[in-house]
Amino acid sequence: xxxxxxxxxxxxxxxxxxxxxxxxxxxxxxxxxxxxxxxxxxxxxxxxxxxxxxxxxxxxxxxxxxxxxxxxxxxxxxxxxxxxxxxxxxxxxxxxxxxxxxxxxxxxxxxxxxxxxxxxxxxxxxxxxxxxxxxxxxxxxxxxxxxxxxxxxxxxxxxxxxxxxxxxxxxxxxxxxxxxxxxxxxxxxxxxxxxxxxxxxxxxxxxxxxxxxxxxxxxxxxxxxxxxxxxxxxxxxxxxxxxxxxxxxxxxxxxxxxxxxxxxxxxxxxxxxxxxxxxxxxxxxxxxxxxxxxxxxxxxxxxxxxxxxxxxxxxxxxxxxxxxxxxxxxxxxxxxxxxxxxx
Amino acid sequence: xxxxxxxxxxxxxxxxxxxxxxxxxxxxxxxxxxxxxxxxxxxxxxxxxxxxxxxxxxxxxxxxxxxxxxxxxxxxxxxxxxxxxxxxxxxxxxxxxxxxxxxxxxxxxxxxxxxxxxxxxxxxxxxxxxxxxxxxxxxxxxxxxxxxxxxxxxxxxxxxxxxxxxxxxxxxxxxxxxxxxxxxxxxxxxxxxxxxxxxxxxxxxxxxxxxxxxxxxxxxxxxxxxxxxxxxxxxxxxxxxxxxxxxxxxxxxxxxxxxxxxxxxxxxxxxxxxxxxxxxxxxxxxxxxxxxxxxxxxxxxxxxxxxxxxxxxxxxxxxxxxxxxxxxxxxxxxxxxxxxxxx
Numbered sequence: 001x002x003x004x005x006x007x008x009x010x011x012x013x014x015x016x017x018x019x020x021x022x023x024x025x026x027x028x029x030x031x032x033x034x035x036x037x038x039x040x041x042x043x044x045x046x047x048x049x050x051x052x053x054x055x056x057x058x059x060x061x062x063x064x065x066x067x068x069x070x071x072x073x074x075x076x077x078x079x080x081x082x083x084x085x086x087x088x089x090x091x092x093x094x095x096x097x098x099x100x101x102x103x104x105x106x107x108x109x110x111x112x113x114x115x116x117x118x119x120x121x122x123x124x125x126x127x128x129x130x131x132x133x134x135x136x137x138x139x140x141x142x143x144x145x146x147x148x149x150x151x152x153x154x155x156x157x158x159x160x161x162x163x164x165x166x167x168x169x170x171x172x173x174x175x176x177x178x179x180x181x182x183x184x185x186x187x188x189x190x191x192x193x194x195x196x197x198x199x200x201x202x203x204x205x206x207x208x209x210x211x212x213x214x215x216x217x218x219x220x221x222x223x224x225x226x227x228x229x230x231x232x233x234x235x236x237x238x239x240x241x242x243x244x245x246x247x248x249x250x251x252x253x254x255x256x257x258x259x260x261x262x263x264x265x266x267x268x269x270x271x272x273x274x275x276x277x278x279x280x281x282x283x284x285x286x287x288x289x290x291x292x293x294x295x296x297x298x299x300x301x302x303x304x305x306x307x308x309x310x311x312x313x314x315x316x317x318x319x320x321x322x323x324x325x326x327x328x329x330x331x332x333x334x335x336x337x338x339x340x341x342x343x
Numbered sequence: 344x345x346x347x348x349x350x351x352x353x354x355x356x357x358x359x360x361x362x363x364x365x366x367x368x369x370x371x372x373x374x375x376x377x378x379x380x381x382x383x384x385x386x387x388x389x390x391x392x393x394x395x396x397x398x399x400x401x402x403x404x405x406x407x408x409x410x411x412x413x414x415x416x417x418x419x420x421x422x423x424x425x426x427x428x429x430x431x432x433x434x435x436x437x438x439x440x441x442x443x444x445x446x447x448x449x450x451x452x453x454x455x456x457x458x459x460x461x462x463x464x465x466x467x468x469x470x471x472x473x474x475x476x477x478x479x480x481x482x483x484x485x486x487x488x489x490x491x492x493x494x495x496x497x498x499x500x501x502x503x504x505x506x507x508x509x510x511x512x513x514x515x516x517x518x519x520x521x522x523x524x525x526x527x528x529x530x531x532x533x534x535x536x537x538x539x540x541x542x543x544x545x546x547x548x549x550x551x552x553x554x555x556x557x558x559x560x561x562x563x564x565x566x567x568x569x570x571x572x573x574x575x576x577x578x579x580x581x582x583x584x585x586x587x588x589x590x591x592x593x594x595x596x597x598x599x600x601x602x603x604x605x606x607x608x609x610x611x612x613x614x615x616x617x618x619x620x621x622x623x624x625x626x627x628x629x630x631x632x633x634x635x636x637x638x639x640x641x642x643x644x645x646x647x648x649x650x651x652x653x654x655x656x657x658x659x660x661x662x663x664x665x666x667x668x669x670x671x672x673x674x675x676x677x678x679x680x681x682x683x684x685x686x
Contacts, residue, residue, distance in 0.1 A: 199620035277542035
């Protein structure tokens with residue numbers, strides 16, 4: 001499986017970094033970009049650049065093992081409709097790097113490409129964009145989420161999993177689209193809305209200049225993401241709207257509960273509120289404590305009828321897959337886990 | 344006024360750092376701590392350590408110009424009741440470094456010391472504590488809030504203002520207690536509650552280990568302050584409960600409004616939400632742009648009947664006082680301001 005040929009759609013920050021990282025790891029990488037301006041540099045980096053998206057699907061006898069959609073989400077339906085007539089569904093597996101997974105799968109299925117699709121989302125990036133900003137080291141030690149559903153073929157899953165483990169020397173967790181999108185809403189999309197609400201609160205305050213002058217580290221950290229391109233944040237939130245909506249209502253409920261307890265002077269509720277996150281504080285302390293130590297590993301023999309559930313349970317325990325020594329064995333690293341909250 | 348004698352109550356992180364910073368700037372500094380363990384090092388640092396709090400009030404002919412209460416807020420009533428019988432109300436001005444100002448003034452007035460009090464709050468600190476962690480450079484380039492009310496004597500105010508400008512080479516803004524406490528709630532106390540609510544949300548999530556694995560920079564920044572001592576955060580929130588309560592209700596309203604707009608697919612409201620903080624984004628961009636440049640300055644001649652209002656308006660414009668070249672002239676630095684939100 002080494003020497004895999006990978007086709008990259010879109011040589012932006014992520015596509016460019018991934019292509020260069022895969023070349024550095026000995027993979028054959030072809031790429032297409034909607035504009036050819038990065039091709040000169042990309043060719044010097046060892047990437048085979050092709051003239052049309054359709055060329056990326058190859059021709060009989062020379063099909064890529066994997067096509068990775070690294071285009072912006074809004075271009076996805078167009079890319080899929082152009083690939084659908086040309087892709088060899090038997091030879092080539094299709095994946096993507098989008099930050100939401102349920103929406104992309106819907107679009108893939110709508111294009112009639114569901115049978116060859118496995119979702120993926122590498123947890124990396126910077127606030128910059130474009131091939132000029134690409135950097136193969138963005139994929140050093142990265143964690144990916146691979147997303148699968150009941151129709152996912154195990155062999156195709158393994159093509160993506162090996163590209164991550166062998167082509168990128170990266171780790172992965174294997175989950176379903178809904179779990180991915182809810183988790184992404186929790187740790188990123190919803191907090192971006194909260195950060196934006198904080199700067200709106202300051203902007204509306206008649207003493208905003210005094211508040212801004214007194215602001216220190218806590219304010220700076222909590223509002224940093226609100227300073228990045230609000231249009232990009234908005235798109236991210238729109239694409240995961242249902243999960244973000246639910247979490248915003250939860251958060252509003254938590255804030256009102258504290259407000260009520262402060263109003264009533266209810267020490268018990270305030271005490272419980274501040275103690276409730278102790279499992280996460282303990283988890284972070286354990287992560288800091290383990291830093292620099294080699295995590296312990298375990299082998300998980302996979303049952304072809306239950307591999308999805310086995311890998312999801314592994315992810316829920318806080319494990320991450322680092323290698324596939326044979327087709328039905330995953331090697332996982334054991335990491336600290338977040339305990340459930342004491343009630 | 345140079346060569347001022349300052350008495351410091353409490354040689355913890357802030358009291359110790361301030362004492363050492365003042366000594367380095369040529370002030371005579373006396374200090375008392377509730378336990379004498381830092382005295383040996385403090386004496387080597389040039390601080391005159393006294394055996395009892397009462398000694399800090401001095402004796403006829405040798406009174407400190409200023410006593411700075413750097414003790415924990417919870418010790419404030421005890422410190423004030425012990426100082427009240429011994430302090431020379433004519434010779435000595437009383438100030439403090441507490442992070443809430445209305446509560447401290449109430450306690451000072453209750454102790455019968457209102458006439459000699461001027462509030463202060465230096466915007467500095469670390470997450471460490473104790474004299475061992477003290478560092479005079481904590482007061483390099485620091486900004487202070489000085490808090491005054493209609494009873495504040497201008498001469499006493501100037502003692503504190505000069506200690507800040509000349510003894511510390513620091514900047515200040517001059518505001519009232521309510522403005523200070525509302526601003527502190529906005530930029531620190533309320534966001535601490537929000538950060539705690541975020542880690543509680545993760546802790547309660549059945550897929551918390553998956554979310555924690557996928558968490559990246561935005562989550563780390565927005566939850567950092569929730570990882571510090573929750574008892575300290577709780578005390579900070581309790582001391583400013585009314586302002587925090589109001590802001591939590593505002594924030595909850597903003598989050599519910601976005602949730603409703605996502606539910607309804609209301610693009611106009613979502614667009615307005617993400618654009619609303621643009622004045623703060625512009626302000627941060629202006630601050631970054633001006634970094635390294637010397638801010639322009641202006642002289643404000645003060646009217647003894649309206650100095651409080653003049654200085655409060657200056658702070659509201661985003662100016663900071665850097666010097667007092669004569670008794671009724673403040674030199675302010677002009678800094679970027681946050682525009683009001685476009686509606």
